[in-house]
Amino acid sequence: MDLTPFLDTLEGTSLDQILLSVAISGKVAIAMKGRFLLRAVCENFQDRSHIGCAVTDESSCLAYLAREPYELLICTDRLEEGNGFELSRKAREAQPHLKVVVLALGDVIPAEYAEAPWLDAVVAEADVVDDQRPLQAAVIAVMGNHSYRSPSLRTGILPYLSCPRLTPREYEVLDLLASGMSDREIARSLVVSEETARTYTKRLLQTLGVNNRLQAVLKGMRCGMIQI
Known part of the structure; x- marks a missing residue:
C-alpha cells in the first residue's frame, strides 16, 4: 500500500502527538505494517510536507529513497512485504547520512542486527503500549545524532500486560x-x-x-x- 498521494487528505489526530515536538527539516520516509500504523504515524506530523513516502512494503520505500535524499526513516520490523531491519540496512547503504528508527512489533532485535552500526534507534511495541513515549524519545535522540533503545530492550523486562474483557x-x-x-x-x-x-x-x-x-x-x- 502506498499512502503517499493521499497524505494531504488525512484528518487531524487524537493521539498524543508523539512526533509534533520534533524539529525535522528534511524528508521523512515511513514504512509500516498495515494501514492503521501507517496512518497513525503520518497523522502525528504537524507538517506532512516533510513526509516523502508512506508505504507498507520494503521495495516501495527503497524506490522512493532512490529518487532523492531523505533525513529520517521510521519503519516497523515487520512489513506487508519485506523486513524493516533489512530495509534499514539497505537504506543506510544508499544514503549513509539517513537516520533510522525501527518500531519492533516483535519486541526484540534479532541477534544479527543487535550491534549493527546503522541501527540508530529501536523501540519495542510493549513500551509504546506502556505509554513511556519511546517513539518520541527515539526520534529526538536520532535527530540529535544519538542512539536509542526503549526501556524493555535495555532491561530485557517487558511491562506487565493486563487484558480486559471487551463488549x-x-x-x-x-x-x-x-x-x-x-x-x-x-x-x-x-x-x-x-x-x-x-x-x-x-x-x-x-x-x-x-x-x-x-x-x-x-x-x-x-x-x-x-x-x-
Whole structure:
C-alpha cells in the first residue's frame, strides 16, 4: 500500500502527538505494517510536507529513497512485504547520512542486527503500549545524532500486560480502528453519528486502560484480540 498521494487528505489526530515536538527539516520516509500504523504515524506530523513516502512494503520505500535524499526513516520490523531491519540496512547503504528508527512489533532485535552500526534507534511495541513515549524519545535522540533503545530492550523486562474483557461493540470498534478508520469512517460503518463513534472510541480506550488509539490497537494485538 502506498499512502503517499493521499497524505494531504488525512484528518487531524487524537493521539498524543508523539512526533509534533520534533524539529525535522528534511524528508521523512515511513514504512509500516498495515494501514492503521501507517496512518497513525503520518497523522502525528504537524507538517506532512516533510513526509516523502508512506508505504507498507520494503521495495516501495527503497524506490522512493532512490529518487532523492531523505533525513529520517521510521519503519516497523515487520512489513506487508519485506523486513524493516533489512530495509534499514539497505537504506543506510544508499544514503549513509539517513537516520533510522525501527518500531519492533516483535519486541526484540534479532541477534544479527543487535550491534549493527546503522541501527540508530529501536523501540519495542510493549513500551509504546506502556505509554513511556519511546517513539518520541527515539526520534529526538536520532535527530540529535544519538542512539536509542526503549526501556524493555535495555532491561530485557517487558511491562506487565493486563487484558480486559471487551463488549461486542468494543470488539467491533477495535477492529475498525485497526483497519485504519477515522471516527467519521467508523460512524458510517456502524450507521451512527460521528459524536457517537467518538464516544465508542473513548469507552474502548477506558476499558483497555490506554490513552490513545495507537496504544489501543497495539494492546489489542498483544492481547490476541485483533491482527493487522
